[in-house]
Amino acid sequence: MSTPPPEPTAPSWPYCAHGANPAADPVGCRGIHVPGHTACLAHLTDTDRNAYLAGLTPGADIDHRSTPFTEDLLDRLLTALADPITTHPHLGHARFDAAQFTGDASFNEVQFTGTAWFVGARFTHAARFSRARFAHAARFGGARFSDDVWFNEAQFTGVAWFDHVQFNGEARYNQAQFTSNARFPWAQFTSSAQFASAQFTGTALFAEVQFSDTANFSKAQFTGTAAFDVVEFTGNARFKGAQFTGDVRFNGAEFTGDARFDDAQFLMASWLGPIACVGTVDLSGAVFGAPVTLEIAARQVSCLRTRWESTATVRVRRASVDLGYAVLAAPVAVTAHPAPFTTGDTAVDESLLTGPAGAQVTSVQGVDAAHLVLTDTDLSDCLFYGAFHLDQLRLEGRTTIAPTPIGWHRRGIIPLRWTRRRALAEEHHWRAQSAGQPALPAGAEPPADRWRTGPHHPNPAHTPDPDDVVALYRQIRKAFEDSKNEPGAADFYYGECEMRRHDRTGTPKTERGLLWAYWLLSGYGLRAARALGWLAAAMLVTIVLLMAFGLPASSPKQEATGIVPPGGGTISFTIDKQDPKNPTADRFTGKRFDKALSITLNSVVFRSSGQDLTTVGSYIEMTSRLLEPALLALAVLAIRGRVKR
Numbered sequence: 001m002s003t004p005p006p007e008p009t010a011p012s013w014p015y016c017a018h019g020a021n022p023a024a025d026p027v028g029c030r031g032i033h034v035p036g037h038t039a040c041l042a043h044l045t046d047t048d049r050n051a052y053l054a055g056l057t058p059g060a061d062i063d064h065r066s067t068p069f070t071e072d073l074l075d076r077l078l079t080a081l082a083d084p085i086t087t088h089p090h091l092g093h094a095r096f097d098a099a100q101f102t103g104d105a106s107f108n109e110v111q112f113t114g115t116a117w118f119v120g121a122r123f124t125h126a127a128r129f130s131r132a133r134f135a136h137a138a139r140f141g142g143a144r145f146s147d148d149v150w151f152n153e154a155q156f157t158g159v160a161w162f163d164h165v166q167f168n169g170e171a172r173y174n175q176a177q178f179t180s181n182a183r184f185p186w187a188q189f190t191s192s193a194q195f196a197s198a199q200f201t202g203t204a205l206f207a208e209v210q211f212s213d214t215a216n217f218s219k220a221q222f223t224g225t226a227a228f229d230v231v232e233f234t235g236n237a238r239f240k241g242a243q244f245t246g247d248v249r250f251n252g253a254e255f256t257g258d259a260r261f262d263d264a265q266f267l268m269a270s271w272l273g274p275i276a277c278v279g280t281v282d283l284s285g286a287v288f289g290a291p292v293t294l295e296i297a298a299r300q301v302s303c304l305r306t307r308w309e310s311t312a313t314v315r316v317r318r319a320s321v322d323l324g325y326a327v328l329a330a331p332v333a334v335t336a337h338p339a340p341f342t343t344g345d346t347a348v349d350e351s352l353l354t355g356p357a358g359a360q361v362t363s364v365q366g367v368d369a370a371h372l373v374l375t376d377t378d379l380s381d382c383l384f385y386g387a388f389h390l391d392q393l394r395l396e397g398r399t400t401i402a403p404t405p406i407g408w409h410r411r412g413i414i415p416l417r418w419t420r421r422r423a424l425a426e427e428h429h430w431r432a433q434s435a436g437q438p439a440l441p442a443g444a445e446p447p448a449d450r451w452r453t454g455p456h457h458p459n460p461a462h463t464p465d466p467d468d469v470v471a472l473y474r475q476i477r478k479a480f481e482d483s484k485n486e487p488g489a490a491d492f493y494y495g496e497c498e499m500r501r502h503d504r505t506g507t508p509k510t511e512r513g514l515l516w517a518y519w520l521l522s523g524y525g526l527r528a529a530r531a532l533g534w535l536a537a538a539m540l541v542t543i544v545l546l547m548a549f550g551l552p553a554s555s556p557k558q559e560a561t562g563i564v565p566p567g568g569g570t571i572s573f574t575i576d577k578q579d580p581k582n583p584t585a586d587r588f589t590g591k592r593f594d595k596a597l598s599i600t601l602n603s604v605v606f607r608s609s610g611q612d613l614t615t616v617g618s619y620i621e622m623t624s625r626l627l628e629p630a631l632l633a634l635a636v637l638a639i640r641g642r643v644k645r
Contacts, residue, residue, distance in 0.1 A: 089110045110132045131154060141162070173193075184209055190212050206227060215237045226249065231254070252274065283303050301322070322361075323363060336378075338376075359376070372394070374394070389475075403421065406418070406420070435451065466502045523638070525637045534631050549620070
């Protein structure tokens with residue numbers, strides 16, 4: 001059995017009761033009585049209505065709670081209250097609580113010198129309050145606007161109450177002025193909300209508001225506190241050029257579209273967020289005048305040309321951050337927040353955000369990096385070219401930089417395998433462009449066996465050359481070394497040498513030849529295995545050459561010295577003396593190998609073996625005593641570079 005609907009409740013004031021039906025509607029019309037009558041304005045006789053309207057004067061107090069208004073009836077009421085000088089309606093205290101406006105409701109340029117009550121009012125068609133002036137409180141709590149509503153250039157001198165209001169059409173507050181507090185908590189904007197160039201002198205409270213379409217606050221001015229706590233922006237939110245002179249709160253705000261704060265000014269804001277944005281949080285050209293902390297979980301955070309006049313901490317999650325050409329007048333730290341943000345005891349909803357939870361910095365071009373600190377950030381695609389003072393950049397925590405491609409490759413008929421190391425994005429882009437790799441689709445993750453392509457791939461005019469990348473590697477290497485992290489700087493020294501080796505404009509040919517040899521023998525003094533491999537090969541070749549050409553066939557006879565009697569003279573002679581010669585029989589025997597190994601090992605440590613050698617063998621030994629210790633030293637240097645404190 002279904003539950004019967006509740007009985008309609010009669011209002012507390014004397015009401016019209018027109019059309020009451022004991023069975024269907026026992027209350028009937030709830031409109032308040034017109035003074036001196038027993039019916040509301042809508043249900044008076046024509047004679048009584050005309051007499052009432054004729055008796056009204058500009059600035060009079062009126063009370064028409066729950067009264068149904070047609071478009072014509074409202075026009076007649078406002079015409080009766082028109083000021084003869086300004087020709088605009090002038091109302092004192094106006095009670096339109098729970099009134100129903102079935103036609104267009106036009107309050108354009110109406111002056112309310114008393115409190116304006118529209119609590120619970122219903123507007124079935126367009127409602128117009130453009131250039132209306134509210135000298136005292138304007139109360140619209142719980143009102144319903146089924147069509148568009150205009151408050152353009154309206155002036156609210158007293159508190160403006162729009163709590164729990166439902167805007168089903170477009171709501172326009174462009175250039176409206178709120179001298180006192182503006183309160184919109186729990187309001188619902190089903191269509192677009194336009195507050196462009198609005199002025200909020202007092203507190204602007206938009207807590208727990210739902211914006212289902214575009215919310216436009218472009219060039220709005222917030223002198224007092226701007227509170228957008230737990231607001232849901234289903235469409236795009238635009239705060240382009242807005243000015244926040246006081247405190248700003250977006251605690252727990254959620255943006256399904258983009259959040260645009262480009263060119264906005266946050267002069268005194270100390271905290272912004274935490275917010276969650278499925279799209280882009282655009283802070284391009286924004287100005288932060290005071291020490292501030294930002295907490296943002298988003299797909300992308302754009303800080304192009306953003307200006308920080310004081311210290312700032314930017315904590316981000318799941319976002320790529322573009323800091324291109326930002327101006328840092330004081331230290332700014334960008335860090336990946338390890339856990340979801342919370343507001344109070346509630347975690348900010350990140351369910352619509354995909355991808356890793358960390359922070360990826362995509363550009364620091366044009367930034368004075370002396371004031372920049374990056375903590376636990378992914379710099380795999382970060383563009384450094386054009387930044388200043390990169391040698392003073394601070395990289396803290398776990399910094400990720402894209403590695404070189406893995407696996408074997410072919411250059412012509414020569415198989416190659418890239419040394420595993422960290423490489424800057426600029427080197428990736430140059431190598432991809434030089435190798436003629438195809439451009440990747442937008443947003444596609446590059447395969448592990450290919451270089452990463454740049455944003456302007458394959459245009460060589462927009463791809464840094466090796467001469468440009470050398471300076472980047474040198475400065476970032478110095479930043480690591482200055483922070484006493486020389487093992488961490490090793491890859492950047494390797495990259496610096498790689499770019500010098502490939503630089504045909506800034507590096508002389510002779511120097512490039514030396515770099516080729518340095519790379520081939522030991523990986524620029526950083527690859528111990530390569531140096532040890534060459535050392536082992538050199539020792540093996542030395543052993544083979546000594547066995548083949550360096551060791552004589554037999555040792556020479558000994559020299560003999562004695563005294564010949566009876567005169568006691570001394571005589572000296574050599575027994576079977578002969579020059580060392582190569583054997584004609586088997587050269588590669590165990591005994592000869594043992595001698596050759598001994599000579600070679602002594603050569604590694606600059607020692608003479610003391611063995612008799614052929615002329616060729618002497619030169620072989622001298623060559624090995626020069627080359628093999630150098631290879632050993634390169635291996636020791638490479639190991640020291642990886643473990644040095």
